[in-house]
Amino acid sequence: MLQLLEESRDELVAFRLAGSIDRHDYEVMLPILEEKIKQYGKIRVYAELQDAEEISLQALWEDLKFDFRHAGDFMKVALVGNRRWLDWLTVMASPFTTAKIKHFEVMEREQALEWVRRNDE
Structure with missing residues (x-):
């Protein structure tokens, strides 16, 4: 299940x-990302993954196709959740984007938001 968070504003999704x-x-998330990319050029992404242990192969394929088309359109990506899951996602996503990708534990949610919004890295 996908939920857009209230922290989404300007170039942050x-x-x-x-x-x-x-x-x-x-199908819900990708049009939102594409609209923000059109509007701002480069965007920042904050993603919380809660008990997201199951991902369909079809969903993974959609993600990879999107990454190929928009490899240079992300500034930063903050991933928040289970360390094992995030380590895998970070490794899988890194070849497809020039964005800085960093993962955070659930208790580090505020630090993740602060990091993804900062312009100094």
């Missing part, structure tokens, strides 16, 4: 993914 992530979640 903030969302929470919980439970099973499927193609429908990407």
Whole structure:
């Protein structure tokens, strides 16, 4: 399930993914990201992953296709959640983007938001 968070404003897209992530979640999220890219050129992404242990292959394919088209359109990506899951996502996403990607534990939510908004890194 995908939930857009109230922290989303300007070039920051903030969302929470919980439970099973499927193609429908990407069909909702990708147009939001594309609109922000059109509007701001480069964007920042804050993503909370809660119990997101299951991801469909079709959803992963949609994500990879999007990454190829928009490899240079991300400034920073903050991933918040389970360390094992985030380590995997960071490794998988890194070849497809020039963005700085950093993962944070759930208790570091505020630090993640601060980091993704900062212009100094």
